[in-house]
Amino acid sequence: MRARNIWRGRAAVAIGLVGALALAACGGAKDSPSGNGSGEIKGAIDFWMGDPIGDTQQPIMQKLANDYAAAHPGTKVNLRFLGKDAHQTYLTSIAGGSVPCVALIGNTWTPEFAALNALNVYADDPKTLRGTYVPGMIDSTIYKGKSYAVPYDTGVRALIYRKDMLESIGKSAAPATWEELRADALAIQAKHQGVNGFGIIGGAHWYYLPVIWNWGGEIAKQNGDKWVSEAGSPQAVQAFQFYADLLTKDKLSPAGASAWTGADVDKSFGLGQTAMMIGGSWDLRTILKQAPDLESKLGTAVLPKGPGGNNDTFAGGSNLAVFRECNNKPVANDFVKFMMSKENLVPVTSNLGLLPATNDALAQEKSTGSFSTPLLKAYAEQADHTRSTPPVANWGKVEGANAIVNAMQSIMSGQKSADAAMKELSDKINQAIG
Amino acid sequence: MSPNTSGALPGRQSPRRHFTFEKQLLPWAFLTPLLAVVVGIVGYPVVRTIWLSFHDGEYLQNGPFIGLQNYRDIFANPYYTAALLRTTVFAAAVVATTILLSLAIALVLDAAPRAAKVLSVIVLLPWAMPRVASGIVWKWMFDDQYGVVNWLLVHWFGLESFNGYSWFRTGTPAMVAITVAVVWHSVPFVAVSLFAGLRGTHGEVVEAARVDGANAWQILRRIRLPMIRPLLVVMTTISTIWAYQSFDHFLVMTTPPGGPNHSTEVLSLLTWLEAFAQLDQGTAAAMAVVLFLMLSAVSVLYVRLNREDVR
Numbered sequence: 114m115r116a117r118n119i120w121r122g123r124a125a126v127a128i129g130l131v132g133a134l135a136l137a138a139c140g141g142a143k144d145s146p147s148g149n150g151s152g153e154i155k156g157a158i159d160f161w162m163g164d165p166i167g168d169t170q171q172p173i174m175q176k177l178a179n180d181y182a183a184a185h186p187g188t189k190v191n192l193r194f195l196g197k198d199a200h201q202t203y204l205t206s207i208a209g210g211s212v213p214c215v216a217l218i219g220n221t222w223t224p225e226f227a228a229l230n231a232l233n234v235y236a237d238d239p240k241t242l243r244g245t246y247v248p249g250m251i252d253s254t255i256y257k258g259k260s261y262a263v264p265y266d267t268g269v270r271a272l273i274y275r276k277d278m279l280e281s282i283g284k285s286a287a288p289a290t291w292e293e294l295r296a297d298a299l300a301i302q303a304k305h306q307g308v309n310g311f312g313i314i315g316g317a318h319w320y321y322l323p324v325i326w327n328w329g330g331e332i333a334k335q336n337g338d339k340w341v342s343e344a345g346s347p348q349a350v351q352a353f354q355f356y357a358d359l360l361t362k363d364k365l366s367p368a369g370a371s372a373w374t375g376a377d378v379d380k381s382f383g384l385g386q387t388a389m390m391i392g393g394s395w396d397l398r399t400i401l402k403q404a405p406d407l408e409s410k411l412g413t414a415v416l417p418k419g420p421g422g423n424n425d426t427f428a429g430g431s432n433l434a435v436f437r438e439c440n441n442k443p444v445a446n447d448f449v450k451f452m453m454s455k456e457n458l459v460p461v462t463s464n465l466g467l468l469p470a471t472n473d474a475l476a477q478e479k480s481t482g483s484f485s486t487p488l489l490k491a492y493a494e495q496a497d498h499t500r501s502t503p504p505v506a507n508w509g510k511v512e513g514a515n516a517i518v519n520a521m522q523s524i525m526s527g528q529k530s531a532d533a534a535m536k537e538l539s540d541k542i543n544q545a546i547g
Numbered sequence: 548m549s550p551n552t553s554g555a556l557p558g559r560q561s562p563r564r565h566f567t568f569e570k571q572l573l574p575w576a577f578l579t580p581l582l583a584v585v586v587g588i589v590g591y592p593v594v595r596t597i598w599l600s601f602h603d604g605e606y607l608q609n610g611p612f613i614g615l616q617n618y619r620d621i622f623a624n625p626y627y628t629a630a631l632l633r634t635t636v637f638a639a640a641v642v643a644t645t646i647l648l649s650l651a652i653a654l655v656l657d658a659a660p661r662a663a664k665v666l667s668v669i670v671l672l673p674w675a676m677p678r679v680a681s682g683i684v685w686k687w688m689f690d691d692q693y694g695v696v697n698w699l700l701v702h703w704f705g706l707e708s709f710n711g712y713s714w715f716r717t718g719t720p721a722m723v724a725i726t727v728a729v730v731w732h733s734v735p736f737v738a739v740s741l742f743a744g745l746r747g748t749h750g751e752v753v754e755a756a757r758v759d760g761a762n763a764w765q766i767l768r769r770i771r772l773p774m775i776r777p778l779l780v781v782m783t784t785i786s787t788i789w790a791y792q793s794f795d796h797f798l799v800m801t802t803p804p805g806g807p808n809h810s811t812e813v814l815s816l817l818t819w820l821e822a823f824a825q826l827d828q829g830t831a832a833a834m835a836v837v838l839f840l841m842l843s844a845v846s847v848l849y850v851r852l853n854r855e856d857v858r
Contacts, residue, residue: 522808
């Protein structure tokens with residue numbers, strides 16, 4: 114999910130290196146409740162989460178925690194919101210040995226925390242989870258063949274477009290392929306002075322890394338116990354070349370779009386200066402808040418397909434994890450079960466503007482729930498076409514080092530050929546995950 | 548001291564012992580809590596960082612001792628050496644611009660003593676602004692589509708080529724934009740300090756020079772600036788240290804931080820990325836130690852310059 118991934122990159126404002134390490138060294142205070150080895154549902158647990166959409170979510174979660182305690186006399190759920198520094202807080206608490214019992218963590222952090230031996234195994238065989246949860250989200254819980262968390266919520270991106278502008282070039286439906294999107298965008302630009310045909314986002318990899326899948330390639334492949342980068346493959350090179358060409362050759366966005374992020378495109382789209390863009394349901398909210406009168410002109414659709422025949426994208430979202438050092442696992446596991454029940458799950462996810470990660474609840478949201486509206490339906494459909502980043506402990510390093518963004522930007526600026534940039538990216542990925 | 552004969556001067560001995568305790572032990576007794584705090588919050592982290600820089604480390608878990616390997620690694624990393632050079636050029640540009648601008652402002656304040664009280668408060672305002680906030684505002688001002696900087700350049704200065712010019716698409720213009728933002732933030736403090744210094748240079752010496760027929764430029768160049776030289780040295784040193792530590796503006800103004808494509812990576816940002824994005828605290832500690840040594844060298848230089856000044 115976008116918010117969490119922003120945390121990864123910019124997790125904290127300058128706490129000095131030494132400061133954080135000193136914290137790690139002395140963070141040994143145990144405030145966990147007393148042990149419970151009998152399997153009885155009794156005692157307190159700590160439950161941590163970040164708050165990706167801010168304060169509005171806190172009362173809802175607090176109510177869940179209170180409801181649980183009310184339904185199970187003798188238990189207590191101590192809720193703690195970690196704010197934007199969540200990822201770092203988890204890492205320091207894992208290093209310091211004072212972890213919560215249950216936590217709602219970013220899906221891409223799951224393999225990383227599992228590799229640190231911090232999480233309880235949820236399922237020895239992840240295959241048993243198929244059918245219950247959204248596919249891309251199950252993948253995000255897997256580390257070395259075992260599942261370490263329960264998929265909780267998921268957010269995907271889809272195509273957001275101006276119906277009126279597409280109609281002005283004689284189109285009634287959204288482009289179904291990347292090639293078609295390119296042609297439509299060019300036609301719109303030719304007809305509407307000062308409008309960007311397609312909002313290009315060079316500054317965040319979520320928008321073009323999945324294009325590799327659309328071109329039939331892979332980001333990385335498993336080879337025995339190891340993962341090997343496929344970023345240097347012809348499909349990957351062509352995919353990045355195509356996306357870069359949208360900016361450099363077709364000029365579908367201003368030159369500065371090589372450093373744009375989702376927020377820049379939201380702004381441009383809200384001002385009526387962009388005709389098509391890729392964005393999450395959260396972007397849709399931002400745009401409609403900024404320009405409510407656009408609502409009647411907006412359409413959404415599933416993402417365009419590439420030559421590889423698919424339109425797969427990332428499944429962002431959060432997983433519920435039980436920590437290995439939790440000393441009240443009966444309550445922890447029971448609380449997770451409580452959180453995952455449909456009547457407790459759906460109110461939370463719909464408030465977040467995200468999809469629930471269980472197929473059962475997802476179906477309900479799609480048919481009658483908050484994602485059954487014309488504008489949001491595409492997001493529910495797109496959720497069936499998702500994949501996850503490679504489930505390796507060190508994937509965070511690839512993202513943290515901005516290796517993917519740097520590769521795309523060096524192609525867009527003409528500093529490197531797509532071949533050279535992708536070769537370098539491939540080496541970087543292998544260095545990090547190998 | 549006169550020799551003591553026991554019994555003859557019993558009263559004296561006790562005050563003397565008391566005196567020794569007061570002079571030699573009591574100060575330390577009072578200092579101990581503070582020293583403990585200083586050692587705890589300054590000494591320990593510094594020593595720990597140096598220790599870490601000699602160890603392998605990942606995910607906040609320390610690995611084995613590896614000697615100077617971290618240092619060899621960072622100097623073999625082309626992005627690090629590029630950042631070292633870039634930071635140095637950036638610091639030189641920031642310090643030179645800051646000092647010159649501040650001096651100009653200080654002279655203006657000095658020339659208008661009545662307005663100076665109000666003016667110096669206004670001048671000091673940017674300094675009171677949080678750096679992250681000012682960085683975001685500057686980023687907006689340099690925005691290619693809606694920014695006021697491009698608008699000014701096109702409409703006031705007739706530079707048509709800045710219509711829709713993207714400052715953050717490549718490294719050099721991005722560094723220029725960040726330099727402007729950092730200078731804007733560091734000028735106020737230096738300007739007001741220099742103004743205070745210049746206030747002390749209005750005495751007989753300047754009067755005598757004027758009587759001898761020196762013009763304003765000569766008085767400034769030969770008399771007033773040499774008189775505030777210690778202050779200039781201190782301000783230059785502080786500005787240099789600040790410039791080398793610039794972080795916030797780079798973090799909020801570039802996408803990704805240090806981008807595009809590594810072209811605005813400076814030492815502090817690279818250290819932070821290494822520590823908190825790459826989670827490799829060994830390498831990050833080595834980078835921090837190198838920066839620490841460089842800034843220590845700057846401080847030593849400053850102390851020596853000041854000493855020569857006294858001579």
